[in-house]
Amino acid sequence: MATPVVTKTAWKLQEIVAHASNVSSLVLGKASGRLLATGGDDCRVNLWSINKPNCIMSLTGHTSPVESVRLNTPEELIVAGSQSGSIRVWDLEAAKILRTLMGHKANICSLDFHPYGEFVASGSQDTNIKLWDIRRKGCVFRYRGHTQAVRCLRFSPDGKWLASAADDHTVKLWDLTAGKMMSEFPGHTGPVNVVEFHPNEYLLASGSSDRTIRFWDLEKFQVVSCIEGEPGPVRSVLFNPDGCCLYSGCQDSLRVYGWEPERCFDVVLVNWGKVADLAICNDQLIGVAFSQSNVSSYVVDLTRVTRTGTVAQDPVQDSRPLTEQSPNPNAPLRRIYERPSTTCSKPQRVKHNSESERRSPSSDDDRDERESQAEIQNAEDYNEIFQPKNSISRTPPRRSEPFPAPPEDDAATVKEAAKPSPAMDVQCAMPNLEVPVQPPVLTSTPTPKGEPAIIPATRNEPIGLKVSDFLPAVKIPQQAELLDEDAMSQIRKGHDTMCVVLTSRHKNLDTVRAVWTTSDIKTSVDSAVAINDLSVVVDLLNIVNQKASLWKLDLCTTVLPQIEKLLQSKYESYVQTGCTSLKLILQRFLPLITDILAAPPSVGVDISREERLHKCRLCYKQLKSITGLVRSKSSLSGRHGSAFRELHLLMAALD
Known part of the structure; x- marks a missing residue:
């Protein structure tokens, strides 16, 4: 009887040379999970389609390293903040600079787009948070309260609140309509790196360098539970689209958590080092990490990951999209966000704990926008992603096609996840996959379709040499091992x-x-x-x-x-x-x-x-x-x- 092909739970997708100098920031598009934006010390913002080797578009205009980037929900706009404190917004579909926003006095550490209105929030090393009106190039509010750099900003799903995390160990919640702080959440003992709203309920998660994740009730303004014992500082977290669990991108692993009570449903080994951002599409979790000028992307098959207190569902028996699957029936249901059907009204201008800083456009802004460019590097990919297919809406890039998983090298290395015991407050299941030790070569995992794992952008290739000249032979699934003579020839x-x-x-x-x-x-x-x-x-x-x-x-x-x-x-x-x-x-x-x-x-x-x-x-x-x-x-x-x-x-x- 033929041995069935066993696929991996997690694998490396590709590695690219994203910039001519060090990469300083990156972000995934959350709608498609396939669009990647990178910012570098070369003052550029580059756009990529995951698992494609060439840069789609390169955005210029910043004169200092790009410290933070963020895509809006429809993936039509991108905002980038620099080391000098300047912010630029580009329209990706029109391939042009949209706005230049000046006002911060230090590095831009965090950015976020409002889910409905034409607003951008920015957090800086100068400890200020600013809310910008993109249409008028003006600062609507300045929120002051943090005493150190603001590392992460997130708007609530209904667009009424803004959560901020900072190096001063605190998380703050701001009311956009009133223009003042609603609540402060102390408890972390180290810098807070990331905050994330639950997609449906009044719940907020925060991750810190103190190696803990805390869950906050936004009705009672108190801590719900605390996950302790993370293997390192928490830099990236993401709720499942149906809200059943929280994913934490740990050092070389993905952990799946519940919060009432606090517990670990599963651990998946992934050799992604310090993962910088996460996104979900087609029951696959995409993780991206960067080191120097290289950016690596990884895939985790969520159909093989335990996401609730029960065993993971069979993907054949339950093929419904995540947004349609019923949440955990045992989880208490909090108040649900009421999302507006149209764009939200402009926040009122009040004086409570805020300062109006509306500016009139200047000739310097106009000059900056003339000097800023959106250079299309790959017209074919650009047209496929950003140009509308019809007059109503555009088609996201290949949302219906999951990334193919490479087959296992040895079926014996696959292990079933152990069922978590409810007797323990915090526990971790056995990983779904033991990743075999790899020899010290450039790539640790074969990539699908026979593509080399390190793909330099054409303009960054070393003179006279190609990286592929030094790569070992790419391993094709179900192919016999190379003979010694073939290996020597490579x-x-x-x-x-x-x-x-x-x-x-x-x-x-x-x-x-x-x-x-x-x-x-x-x-x-x-x-x-x-x-x-x-x-x-x-x-x-x-x-x-x-x-x-x-x-x-x-x-x-x-x-x-x-x-x-x-x-x-x-x-x-x-x-x-x-x-x-x-x-x-x-x-x-x-x-x-x-x-x-x-x-x-x-x-x-x-x-x-x-x-x-x-x-x-x-x-x-x-x-x-x-x-x-x-x-x-x-x-x-x-x-x-x-x-x-x-x-x-x-x-x-x-x-």
Whole structure:
């Protein structure tokens, strides 16, 4: 008898290089579960369709790293907040900037769209919460009460309340109509990272770095229960659409909780590290995580996960969508949100604990909006997702097609979840799947349809090399194991590619070295530049930077254009070398250049002085060209940011 194919409960879907620099924020579209927005230190917001390799759209306009992003419920608008405190709203269907909102004095840590009205809420490191009217570019209210950074904001399903979580260990509930705080929920002993409203009942969940999840009754304004013993800080939680349970994205696992009484229904092992956001579609939970410039997506099959006190239902016997399945009959039913049938009215302007900050649009706002762009990177995917199929409504991207699960490597590794015992207050069932230990390769789980697991965006591919050249063979379901000869040929393919690149680089360096031994350093640098390979220039500058006595004014005229290229490189080592060389030139030659250019003209003919003056003018022109680049990068965070800020101070003499 044939052995049935057993599919996995959780698997890695893909990994992409999302930005040219580090990813700083990301969010999933909650309506489709298939749209992903990422914000990066490169000041861009990029849009992706889950399980597709190419960027759909890239949004520009911010001049500092993007710290927070949020999609509205229909996935037609996106808002992004930056490190400088500016907020931009884009219309995705029209592919254009909609609004620029200025007013915060520090990083934007959290954002949320109102479910019905045209409003956006923003929370900042300046401890303020602001409610913005998108139509009029104005701040309707400023809510003050937190004493530290506001990490998460969520509107209630009926659009009447706003919940906020902050580093001051508190959760606050704000009444939008009255413009004041309704209640404060103390109890957490660490920063509160996330809050989430129950989809139907007057219930709020909050997750904290103190490794607890607390449930709050919004009628009695008191704690319902507390889940303790999370494996790490709680960063992402999500209620099931029918409200039967809460999902918590823990370190390398998904946990399923109930709250009356508090208990753990199930634990599913998922190698997603620090998962940043969760969404549900077609009985599948999608989780996304980021590390440096990479973003990874994962899938959990919820039909194989225990979500109530009873055993998980058979997907064949109960194929109704989640929104139609009956909730747990034993759970007490609280008051239900009354959702308006039309858009809600504009909040009244009152003075209770709030401050009106309505601004009139300025010419600076208009200029910012002209400089902000929505660049469509993939027209086919863009048209499929954002262009309406008819005059009534658009079709969400492939909502009817679940992601296919790869087959198990070994059916024996699948274990049934243990039934939780009601005698324990908080308990965790055995995981549905024991993930086998993987060898240290780039990917830990084969991806469906034979696609490579790491898919760099085309514009971010390293020069001369493809990541796929170094990937092991993708494992196709039900295919026999590769023979030793085949495995060796795959390894040799990447090895041969690397050898070709390194051999060419070594040959070019030998050429430069031969020139250096027969002539001066200036001629050898000229030969390196003529080869048109930045890696050779970097190798040479790393040597020259160690001996300042080798630098002359004519060498600066050759090196400065190359430094400008290095500072714009996506490779960290290139940027570091460029900063070192530029700092050396500024410290050693900038006083000389400014003095010579400021000196009165000489009387008579002095050939050497004229040549020196010409070189100084050329260096001055090249330095002025680099000034704007250094100024724009001085706002970056981290080591490079401090290096560019130091260079910016040194270049002040140019003005």
